[in-house]
Amino acid sequence: MSHRKPEPVQVVKQRRDTALRALAGGVPYVNFLGITFDRRGDELTGVLNFDEKLIGNPDLPALHGGVTAAFLEVTSIITLSWMSLWDEVESGRLDLEALEQGRLPRLPKTIDFTIDYLRPGLPRDAYARARVTRSGRRYASVHAEAWQDNRDKPIVQAVGHFLMPWDER
Amino acid sequence: MSTDAETGIDPAVATELILRLPQARALGLKITGFGDGWAEIHMPFAAQLVGDPETGVIHGGAVSTLMDTCGGASVMAHPQVEGHTATISLRIDYLRAATPGQGITARAECHHVTRSVAFVRAVALDEDTERPVAMATGTFTVPQLRGDAPEGTA
Numbered sequence: 001m002s003h004r005k006p007e008p009v010q011v012v013k014q015r016r017d018t019a020l021r022a023l024a025g026g027v028p029y030v031n032f033l034g035i036t037f038d039r040r041g042d043e044l045t046g047v048l049n050f051d052e053k054l055i056g057n058p059d060l061p062a063l064h065g066g067v068t069a070a071f072l073e074v075t076s077i078i079t080l081s082w083m084s085l086w087d088e089v090e091s092g093r094l095d096l097e098a099l100e101q102g103r104l105p106r107l108p109k110t111i112d113f114t115i116d117y118l119r120p121g122l123p124r125d126a127y128a129r130a131r132v133t134r135s136g137r138r139y140a141s142v143h144a145e146a147w148q149d150n151r152d153k154p155i156v157q158a159v160g161h162f163l164m165p166w167d168e169r
Numbered sequence: 170m171s172t173d174a175e176t177g178i179d180p181a182v183a184t185e186l187i188l189r190l191p192q193a194r195a196l197g198l199k200i201t202g203f204g205d206g207w208a209e210i211h212m213p214f215a216a217q218l219v220g221d222p223e224t225g226v227i228h229g230g231a232v233s234t235l236m237d238t239c240g241g242a243s244v245m246a247h248p249q250v251e252g253h254t255a256t257i258s259l260r261i262d263y264l265r266a267a268t269p270g271q272g273i274t275a276r277a278e279c280h281h282v283t284r285s286v287a288f289v290r291a292v293a294l295d296e297d298t299e300r301p302v303a304m305a306t307g308t309f310t311v312p313q314l315r316g317d318a319p320e321g322t323a
């Protein structure tokens with residue numbers, strides 16, 4: 001067995017970050033809400049960067065429940081897509097140039113999404129992670145939750161089902 | 170816009186109220202109908218709401234916000250409910266992709282209230298009103314009940 005030298009770290013990082021930036025940054029609604037993604041290896045954390053327009057009830061004030069729900073749906077879709085693209089990104093099969101020019105891979109479609117509101121969202125940044133509990137050829141199940149100050153005090157959690165893009169309805 | 174026959178509330182006045190919500194303002198939401206325990210809210214199409222640039226279809230998240238806002242409005246429009254409400258849970262079924270370029274209208278009905286909980290069902294439509302884009306069911310908090318209400322399960 002021949003020994004292959006590991007790739008230089010900046011090559012690895014650049015490839016992964018380019019793919020992620022193209023995937024998430026190419027969706028207008030993700031930019032409208034001001035959602036960005038932190039990456040550690042293949043793990044993604046969605047960041048809902050606070051902005052006044054995300055407020056629902058101005059008297060509290062609290063983040064709009066629809067916004068926190070959308071944040072979880074976005075995090076679920078991007079995580080699901082990221083996981084299924086990972087092998088293609090790593091093997092170099094995915095055309096990064098095409099991706100950067102906005103030719104995105106087909107995204108999973110939401111079949112249903114159930115949101116459980118746990119605490120009011122404070123007027124500050126929120127974070128979210130999605131866990132793909134099952135990913136089949138056609139359907140995927142995802143659990144997602146978002147928190148602010150304390151990781152163990154989620155403000156909202158959700159479970160959703162998604163139709164994978166390579167098998168359209 | 171004319172005053173609603175059931176509630177005597179002008180939908181334009183109700184729209185003013187909803188526009189106090191910064192996110193509702195950002196989405197350009199407009200109340201198009203309002204009555205005892207029901208509300209109808211329109212969200213115009215905007216390029217910034219697109220979830221899939223390949224198809225130009227509005228992101229489900231924007232539909233969630235519309236359904237949540239409309240659901241809450243239907244609770245507050247219920248004659249037995251007093252004060253502000255908050256969403257406990259919301260389930261949305263996405264029946265089909267909204268037609269690109271078209272706005273979406275949500276209609277929500279608060280069909281049952283107990284001392285603590287309001288139950289809502291809602292539907293989202295684009296210009297093809299025969300085929301809904303999404304359906305939702307939700308539960309909302311009831312801060313205070315006007316008069317007597319039968320004891321519910323919650």
